[in-house]
Amino acid sequence: MSVNKALDQFLPSEKTRPATIHKAMRYSLFAGGKRMRPAVCLAAAAACGGSEKDAMPLACAVECIHTYSLVHDDLPAMDNDDYRRGKLTNHKVFGEGIAVLAGDALLTQAFEIAAKSKGWPRYSHQQIILELAHTSGSLQLIAGQVADLEGEGKKTSVEQLRYIHERKTSALLCCSVRLGGMSANCSSAQLKALTDFGYSVGLAFQVIDDILDVTQTSEQLGKTAGKDTKAQKATYPSIVGLEKSRKIAAQLTAKAFASLKIFKGKAEALEGLAEFLLKRDR
Helix, strand or coil, X not given: CHHHHHHHHHCCCCCCCCHHHHHXXXXXXXXXXXXXXXXXXXXXXXXXXXXXXXXXXXXXXXXXXXXXXXHHHCCCCCCCCCEECCEECHHHHHCHHHHHHHHHHHHHHHHHHHCCCCXXXXXXXXXXXXXXXXXXXXXXXXXXXXXXXXXXXCCCCHHHHHHHHHHHHHHHHHHHHHHHHHHCCCCHHHHHHHHHHHHHHHHHHHHHHHHHHHHCCHHHHCCCCCHHHHCCCCCHHHHHCHHHXXXXXXXXXXXXXXXXXXXXXXXHHHHHHHHHHHHCCX
């Protein structure tokens, strides 16, 4: 896969000192996974007439940020999970200290990779880095994790749950799509359409994740099933039930499709990814 090849080239090798941290970074980054964020980044670039070569550094940057967030989410102080992508979690293999540092290093690596992109007439290096920083910071990705932790064991409204999902999941998917468009020097109208798509498909992704957590086994998911219920986390099935959750996911996916009309048939890859997300079973 082209994304894996690019990530391998961007990251220091396992033999680079200190070897332990680079082994830990690579362990989680190459542990499998759907590569959904890089995929939507590259697909958005294609929809806007861009090239995979120009979008690839940004696609790899968002995957590094995503993997960092998983490494930290799995820590005992956070979601306390033993498995991720069908393998032992980072802290189970390398210890908690190295896992924290591996996550830190992956987050930092993302900005180094993004800084290697060339910048575009409508979108400067500053805008690219700002996009990543805002998405990764205390108002978006981290805000979602904080709200998720603070909501454990408490009664949560649908509005509060949407706040969590918008930040914990939708924000980075939306950023991925936007960066793909930026790498193709997309118009403001195209960027707005991609933003709407990313927002809707990101929420749908998390709603489906909630559904799968209570309907699939750990073997099917590649991670511990039922952990949200055990941790008394707020999820769509726990608040509105399974059937309504499925309807919400379908409605969000329909909104995602509708936002792509501006591309007049040139966003087939994005449409295919949205369809895959709705029908996935893990």
